[in-house]
Every structure is written in C-alpha cells, then in structure tokens.
Amino acid sequence: MSGLDEYFNGDGDWAGHPKLRFWANYRQRPEVEKAGFEVRRPRQGLTFRPAKINMHFYDCAGEDVYCDSEDWDDDLNTGLVRLGIKAITPENEEERFALALRTAFGKPVYRFGEGYFNSVLITHLRESPFVGYPAVAEVLRQVTVAPLESRTHSFSDCSDMIDLAIRGRAHELVRDLHYERTQAEEILAGALARYVDERFSVTNRRSLGLLA
Amino acid sequence: MDAELACDILLFFATTSERDALQGAAKQRGIPFHRKSHPTFDRFYWMDQIGDNRVNAVRTEMGPLSFGGSASQAIFFKSATGATAIIQLGMAFGVIPERQQPGDVLVSSSIIPYDRRDIGTVGERYIVDYSPARRHGAMPSLLRVFQEEGDRGGHPYRVYIGAMLSGGARIHSRHFRDELVSLVPAEGDEIVGGEMEGVGLLSVSPANEPAWIIVKGISDFADENREAMIVESRPIACRNAADFVLRALLNTGQT
Numbered sequence: 001m002s003g004l005d006e007y008f009n010g011d012g013d014w015a016g017h018p019k020l021r022f023w024a025n026y027r028q029r030p031e032v033e034k035a036g037f038e039v040r041r042p043r044q045g046l047t048f049r050p051a052k053i054n055m056h057f058y059d060c061a062g063e064d065v066y067c068d069s070e071d072w073d074d075d076l077n078t079g080l081v082r083l084g085i086k087a088i089t090p091e092n093e094e095e096r097f098a099l100a101l102r103t104a105f106g107k108p109v110y111r112f113g114e115g116y117f118n119s120v121l122i123t124h125l126r127e128s129p130f131v132g133y134p135a136v137a138e139v140l141r142q143v144t145v146a147p148l149e150s151r152t153h154s155f156s157d158c159s160d161m162i163d164l165a166i167r168g169r170a171h172e173l174v175r176d177l178h179y180e181r182t183q184a185e186e187i188l189a190g191a192l193a194r195y196v197d198e199r200f201s202v203t204n205r206r207s208l209g210l211l212a
Numbered sequence: 213m214d215a216e217l218a219c220d221i222l223l224f225f226a227t228t229s230e231r232d233a234l235q236g237a238a239k240q241r242g243i244p245f246h247r248k249s250h251p252t253f254d255r256f257y258w259m260d261q262i263g264d265n266r267v268n269a270v271r272t273e274m275g276p277l278s279f280g281g282s283a284s285q286a287i288f289f290k291s292a293t294g295a296t297a298i299i300q301l302g303m304a305f306g307v308i309p310e311r312q313q314p315g316d317v318l319v320s321s322s323i324i325p326y327d328r329r330d331i332g333t334v335g336e337r338y339i340v341d342y343s344p345a346r347r348h349g350a351m352p353s354l355l356r357v358f359q360e361e362g363d364r365g366g367h368p369y370r371v372y373i374g375a376m377l378s379g380g381a382r383i384h385s386r387h388f389r390d391e392l393v394s395l396v397p398a399e400g401d402e403i404v405g406g407e408m409e410g411v412g413l414l415s416v417s418p419a420n421e422p423a424w425i426i427v428k429g430i431s432d433f434a435d436e437n438r439e440a441m442i443v444e445s446r447p448i449a450c451r452n453a454a455d456f457v458l459r460a461l462l463n464t465g466q467t
Contacts (some may be wrong), residue, residue, distance in 0.1 A: 003462075006340050046287055046291045047287065047415075048418075049417075050418060102421070108230070109353050110352050110353045112264075113264055113265070113353055113356075113357060113464050114265060114296045114297045114353055114354070115220035115261075115263070115265030115266060115464070116264040116265075116464070117353075119294060143294065144215065144218045144294075145220075145266075146264065146265070146266050170435050199296060200294040201290065201291045201293075201294045201295075202294075204291035204292075205291060205292060205294065206293060207291075208252065208288075208292055209252070210214075210217075210252065210292060
C-alpha cells in the first residue's frame with residue numbers, strides 16, 4: 001500500500017463539484033428512499049432559458065422530502081450519472097442526454113469546424129441504425145448540409161469522434177444508470193433527435209413557418 | 213428547406229461600405245455574392261460554399277439594439293437558416309494607436325459589454341463601477357479558424373486577436389477610450405479594440421456555448437480625430453476584414 005492510494009483508488013475528477021458531494025451525502029439520510037434528477041430548460045420563443053438541474057429527494061411514499069437546484073454544469077451532470085441518479089421521466093432523460101451530447105460533440109466541432117462537422121454528423125446519422133427511430137428520421141428530413149466530396153481521412157476521424165461521443169452516452173445509460181437496453185436505445189435516439197433539432201433550428205424553422 | 217437559405221455560417225455587416233467590401237473580396241476569389249429575396253424577410257446574400265462551410269451574408273441596421281440591429285437579426289436569421297455560427301464583419305476602433313494602424317484586422321477572443329456597469333454616488337459626484345463588465349468568450353471553433361489564418365501570415369495587414377469592447381457609444385474621446393480599457397476587469401486576453409454590434413450577438417446563444425465571433429478592420433481610434441480618420445480608412449478597414457474572413461474560410465477545406 002502506498003501513500004498515493006487515495007489518488008488511484010478514489011473517485012476521478014468528475015466527483016469534484018461541491019453540490020455533488022452535498023447531494024450524495026443527502027441521499028444517504030434515513031428519511032430518503034430515492035433521488036431523482038430533473039433538468040429544466042424551458043423554451044422561450046426561439047431560444048431557451050438557461051438550464052437548471054433540480055435534485056429531488058423522495059421518501060418511501062414517493063413524496064418530495066427536499067428539492068435543491070443548481071445551474072447546469074457538465075461536470076455536475078457527469079457526476080450524477082456516475083452516481084446512478086436517473087431523470088424523473090424518460091423524456092427528461094432525453095433532454096439531459098441531448099445536453100450531454102452537445103458537450104461531447106464539442107471536441108469534433110472544435111477540431112473540424114462548423115460546416116464540416118455538420119456534414120459529417122448528418123451523414124453519419126443517416127447511415128446509422130438511429131435512422132430507424134421516427135424522431136431521428138423526421139428531424140434528419142428537415143436538415144440539409146454541404147455535400148461531402150469524398151470519404152477522406154478527415155471524414156473517418158470526424159466520424160469516429162462522433163461515434164465515440166455517442167458510445168460514451170450509450171454506456172452511461174446502461175452501465176451507470178442501469179436502463180434496460182430497449183429503453184436506453186429509445187432515450188439515446190430521442191436525445192440525438194433533440195440535439196439535431198436544436199443545432200439546426202428545426203423547431204424554430206417550423207415555428208417561423210419555414211418548413212413544409 | 214430552401215436550399216439557398218440553408219447555411220452553416222452567417223456573415224453580418226451593417227453598412228454599404230462593408231457590403232461593398234465583402235462583395236469585392238468575394239468577386240476577387242470567384243465567390244458568388246447573389247442578392248436573394250424571400251417571402252419571410254427582405255433579403256440576404258447567397259455566397260455558396262466557402263471551404264467546408266455554406267455561407268450567407270446578411271445586412272443589419274447599425275448598432276446592437278436598434279430595430280433590425282444585430283441582436284434581433286441574429287436570433288431570427290440563425291433560426292431561419294439553421295446556421296450554427298455568426299461572424300460579425302465591419303469596422304472597429306483600435307485602442308493601441310502606438311502599435312496598431314488603420315486597416316489592421318481585429319479578431320475577438322472575447323467581447324466586453326462595457327454598458328454593463330453600476331453607477332453610484334460618492335458625495336456630489338457619480339462613480340462608475342465596471343466590475344460587472346465581464347468577458348464573454350467567442351466561439352472556440354471559429355476562433356481556432358482565425359488563429360490558424362493569422363498564423364499562416366502573408367497578409368498585407370496585421371492581425372490582432374484579443375478582447376473587444378462592445379457597446380452602444382460612438383466614442384470620440386481618447387480619455388473615455390483609455391478609461392474603458394483601464395477600468396473594465398482584467399481577465400487574461402489583452403484588449404485590442406472596440407465596436408458596436410458584437411454585444412447584440414450575446415442574445416443568440418448562452419454564454420457557455422457562444423455561436424459568434426467578431427472580425428473587424430480598424431477604421432479609427434475612438435479619439436478626437438475619429439471622424440476625419442474614418443473618411444480615409446473606411447474602405448481599407450472594411451476590405452481587410454472581408455479579405456481575412458474569406459481567406460480563413462477558404463482554408464477550412466478538409467483534405
């Protein structure tokens with residue numbers, strides 16, 4: 001045993017958010033049976049209000065014992081996923097994972113740029129099994145991107161990064177949050193549809209009467 | 213969706229000079245600049261694909277908050293076109309006259325909304341507290357594009373990447389300019405200039421997911437000589453900003 005054990009055996013840096021420790025401790029209280037995650041991000045016209053995380057603590061009767069709130073934070077969300085705290089509804093889980101996908105896609109967006117990422121993302125999704133989910137198929141129908149001239153190393157690299165980001169969320173749904181596979185697939189597909197909808201302003205364009 | 217309306221990047225400009233400069237820079241490179249009408253809004257300029265990005269240009273009214281200004285047009289056009297990024301082009305003032313020249317190009321690593329300030333009272337005088345005027349970072353993916361273009365070199369002008377003051381004042385005083393620079397919070401990136409439209413773009417995206425960047429040419433130094441200098445330097449400021457943006461976008465083609 002070495003004096004460095006706590007660095008190698010303890011939680012990773014995802015556990016650093018102070019609210020995470022507070023909520024993890026609160027969950028251990030005897031009166032608390034279960035905790036539930038809720039993201040609130042109401043639509044406001046063509047934009048959204050800033051996202052907030054609400055943490056609900058329920059007693060054995062399912063009543064709210066305590067509810068706390070914090071501004072959305074990617075690390076805090078990751079920590080709550082690692083602690084296995086599910087969203088209060090499947091739809092809310094989709095919204096949560098849409099935000100998580102936005103963060104995860106940040107690396108390929110930065111590396112490859114807006115236009116190229118847009119083209120590769122939509123091409124990738126159109127060729128993926130996710131296109132079999134109605135929400136994804138419908139949103140993809142409403143998006144056009146610049147055509148890709150050829151499948152180059154850049155395409156492969158960008159596509160791989162996109163795939164990795166999606167796989168990471170898939171593993172979180174199954175491994176950390178313990179969703180059954182079928183439900184996890186539906187949540188992930190729903191999250192992808194929401195992400196594409198917002199990135200390419202599909203609902204906004206519909207609101208403006210610009211979609212057929 | 214209307215094929216010509218859809219784009220990845222929107223270029224915003226506010227004056228006839230800026231439009232003419234963008235059109236000239238586009239023509240020089242064989243890039244289309246076709247005025248298009250649409251039933252829902254007046255006009256936009258279709259520029260086809262530049263590098264990896266489909267680009268459209270839009271003229272706004274001057275200033276961030278005027279009717280048809282950058283704020284309202286950013287929200288509307290970003291939604292209507294499905295664009296994921298906005299580049300604000302045009303003219304700016306420099307703040308380092310001993311180093312900068314008219315025509316040099318400024319790229320915002322962040323903007324400082326200097327109108328976010330508290331006005332208090334001490335005795336019979338008012339005091340201004342600029343501590344709320346915190347920096348808002350520009351879009352990282354676009355900043356990388358322009359940093360790489362700056363590093364490429366070979367431009368007939370200097371490129372300064374840093375924080376830009378943004379607000380509604382038309383400044384004709386070096387004292388006020390220097391006061392702004394010295395009193396807003398110092399947060400890392402050097403202040404390289406200032407302008408008027410960028411602060412309107414804060415309305416289009418949350419602070420932690422910016423969808424904008426500002427690229428402008430120096431037309432003056434916001435001092436007592438501003439009006440005289442602008443007459444001479446307006447064309448070169450507009451031309452150089454447009455040149456830099458189009459060069460950078462052309463170089464985004466993935467191999």
